[in-house]
Amino acid sequence: MNNATHTRLTPWGETLNPDAVLQEYPRPQLVRNSYANLNGLWHYAITSQETHDGGQPGLVDGEILVPFSPETPLSGVGRQLLPGENLRYWRELTLPADFLQDRVLLHFGAVDQRCTVMVNGIPVGGHRGGFLPFTLDITEALRAAVDGTHILQVDVQDDSDTSYHSRGKQRLKRGGIWYTAQSGIWQTVWLESVPAVHIEKLTLLPDLNGAAVEVTVHATGGHQAEGDSAVVHAVVTISDGAGQLISLEVEPNVATRIPLSRVRPWSPEDPFLYDVAVTLGADRVTSYFGLRSFGVGPDASGVERLLLNGEPYFHAGLLDQGYWSDGYLTAPSDAAIIYDIELAKRLGFTMLRKHIKVEPLRWYYHCDRLGMLVWQDLVNGGTRYKAPVITAPVLLPMRLNDGKYARFGRSDAAGRADFMDELRDTVELLRNMTSLAVWVPFNEAWGQFDALAATAELRWLDPSRTIDHASGWHDQGGGDLKSLHIYFTAFKLRKRWRRDPRAVVLSEYGGYSLRLAGHDFSDREFGYRRYTTQAQLSRAFTRLHEGEIVPAIAAGLSAVVYTQLSDVEDELNGLISYDRKVAKMPDAVVQAVTAQLRYGSTESNPTVRKP
Numbered sequence: 244m245n246n247a248t249h250t251r252l253t254p255w256g257e258t259l260n261p262d263a264v265l266q267e268y269p270r271p272q273l274v275r276n277s278y279a280n281l282n283g284l285w286h287y288a289i290t291s292q293e294t295h296d297g298g299q300p301g302l303v304d305g306e307i308l309v310p311f312s313p314e315t316p317l318s319g320v321g322r323q324l325l326p327g328e329n330l331r332y333w334r335e336l337t338l339p340a341d342f343l344q345d346r347v348l349l350h351f352g353a354v355d356q357r358c359t360v361m362v363n364g365i366p367v368g369g370h371r372g373g374f375l376p377f378t379l380d381i382t383e384a385l386r387a388a389v390d391g392t393h394i395l396q397v398d399v400q401d402d403s404d405t406s407y408h409s410r411g412k413q414r415l416k417r418g419g420i421w422y423t424a425q426s427g428i429w430q431t432v433w434l435e436s437v438p439a440v441h442i443e444k445l446t447l448l449p450d451l452n453g454a455a456v457e458v459t460v461h462a463t464g465g466h467q468a469e470g471d472s473a474v475v476h477a478v479v480t481i482s483d484g485a486g487q488l489i490s491l492e493v494e495p496n497v498a499t500r501i502p503l504s505r506v507r508p509w510s511p512e513d514p515f516l517y518d519v520a521v522t523l524g525a526d527r528v529t530s531y532f533g534l535r536s537f538g539v540g541p542d543a544s545g546v547e548r549l550l551l552n553g554e555p556y557f558h559a560g561l562l563d564q565g566y567w568s569d570g571y572l573t574a575p576s577d578a579a580i581i582y583d584i585e586l587a588k589r590l591g592f593t594m595l596r597k598h599i600k601v602e603p604l605r606w607y608y609h610c611d612r613l614g615m616l617v618w619q620d621l622v623n624g625g626t627r628y629k630a631p632v633i634t635a636p637v638l639l640p641m642r643l644n645d646g647k648y649a650r651f652g653r654s655d656a657a658g659r660a661d662f663m664d665e666l667r668d669t670v671e672l673l674r675n676m677t678s679l680a681v682w683v684p685f686n687e688a689w690g691q692f693d694a695l696a697a698t699a700e701l702r703w704l705d706p707s708r709t710i711d712h713a714s715g716w717h718d719q720g721g722g723d724l725k726s727l728h729i730y731f732t733a734f735k736l737r738k739r740w741r742r743d744p745r746a747v748v749l750s751e752y753g754g755y756s757l758r759l760a761g762h763d764f765s766d767r768e769f770g771y772r773r774y775t776t777q778a779q780l781s782r783a784f785t786r787l788h789e790g791e792i793v794p795a796i797a798a799g800l801s802a803v804v805y806t807q808l809s810d811v812e813d814e815l816n817g818l819i820s821y822d823r824k825v826a827k828m829p830d831a832v833v834q835a836v837t838a839q840l841r842y843g844s845t846e847s848n849p850t851v852r853k854p
Contacts, residue, residue, distance in 0.1 A: 256569035271608035312425035352430020401426035407658030409624035462495035509533030514614030533677030558802035559840035560594035591837025625690030628652030636716035762820035
């Protein structure tokens with residue numbers, strides 16, 4: 244069978260307006276009035292070598308629709324950027340008339356994999372790492388223009404899977420569980436203006452048991468030191484649905500505990516969020532938080548369970564790759580993001596495991612407000628590893644020491660250091676997200692190394708959340724979860740797993756595939772069991788859960804992650820097609836199963852053990 248591929252547009256891709264692409268404010272937990280979206284058509288050129296001379300190349304290849312990578316159908320390009328090539332973007336811009344503040348900041352949601360940025364021919368900075376946002380102060384470079392028109396230029400290089408850097412499931416030779424490599428700008432680009440003294444970020448740490456929230460207003464831009472008569476204080480105002488709860492002054496860059504007179508816990512069943520407004524001098528931002536707690540502790544029978552707000556709570560989850568048939572890593576619209584989350588919720592799932600990808604912040608915002616728990620994978624890297632290290636544990640019990648770096652494709656010290664830096668940056672980026680319940684640093688040994696050290700770092704950075712330190716196999720005995728991936732054999736909770744002091748979770752299983760003609764990406768089919776009709780798939784899905792999964796819950800199973808939410812390229816094992824147009828099973832079939840993925844009423848009032 245050949246590897247022919249097909250262009251399949253989602254409903255949102257079919258109606259996409261190039262003049263209004265992903266216009267929503269990109270940072271829901273730090274919102275300002277000053278905002279200029281730079282998504283849309285840019286010029287581009289791909290050259291055989293890097294060019295950093297400050298001018299546009301003599302040859303213009305055409306226009307690219309930002310923020311879609313050149314490899315994607317929605318970009319209008321359809322070309323793979325290869326290692327050793329340079330992708331140059333450029334466009335003209337003018338500042339909005341209301342940009343009257345002192346500084347202008349340029350934000351990139353994500354650029355894969357490394358880039359340099361110039362404004363009016365002046366270097367303003369760059370970034371390395373394909374999945375995290377970065378911000379550049381371009382104020383001085385803007386002053387070089389004489390007529391108010393500015394030239395923004397971005398040069399990008401991407402080694403893809405030929406190097407050790409974090410890349411997720413991208414591969415130049417796609418196929419099976421590996422997806423089309425992509426590059427360049429793949430999240431929103433935008434501008435904002437801020438005063439010299441402004442709010443750089445907020446840290447919002449909820450304390451459900453203490454009926455309070457700890458707020459840190461991180462200020463930048465020359466605020467005065469404490470004791471100076473000119474010190475600028477921030478004013479924090481917190482409101483709920485009934486009105487304002489409290490408004491008080493706080494010192495910038497100092498954590499302040501703020502009591503709440505009305506307490507309403509957040510949960511998937513009641514995703515209540517408090518509103519926050521912060522002013523600092525001339526600067527004002529809005530934000531939000533939810534009151535909840537996570538942990539692991541024994542139920543009434545002494546079985547270790549995942550806890551939400553101090554009570555056992557079963558996580559009924561789906562593996563969510565976050566790929567789209569027309570935008571790949573980039574959803575074609577905000578409505579498309581909402582569709583996936585609302586679909587999972589409608590089907591009765593309470594959790595999404597975001598698989599080896601960091602999403603735009605709006606994805607987490609919608610999980611927060613709609614009520615969907617999140618397990619967050621870190622983005623894996625490393626060079627190519629020996630296949631037996633990855634595949635042998637599928638059939639044979641095996642636990643290799645992940646300090647043997649060569650076995651896991653982690654011999655390069657620079658690559659390991661980069662991963663740890665990205666781990667810290669990911670925690671800082673997502674710390675405030677209400678729905679994020681579990682950190683997953685490593686998956687199935689892909690680029691795994693020193694998982695116990697990574698767990699210790701995560702615990703120090705964020706003691707409030709649970710950790711699945713080695714999802715699947717090569718368990719180093721750390722973290723809070725005994726994490727299992729089982730696809731090829733029947734699942735039954737074994738005695739040695741039940742004796743483990745951690746909570747037992749089935750963090751991947753299922754993967755039943757069904758090809759839908761006219762909605763498939765390629766002529767290949769990857770799945771762990773194949774079915775040819777929707778009726779066959781429905782019966783198998785029900786039989787799997789009622790025969791294996793539901794009985795295991797009473798025996799000690801605390802969470803499940805079914806593979807997967809949607810088809811992705813060759814993987815035809817989604818609950819919906821890759822183009823999001825067809826469901827593989829009737830809603831009622833899935834809902835009847837998920838209704839059983841719950842704890843019994845006797846499993847309550849646990850003694851909480853902090854994660």
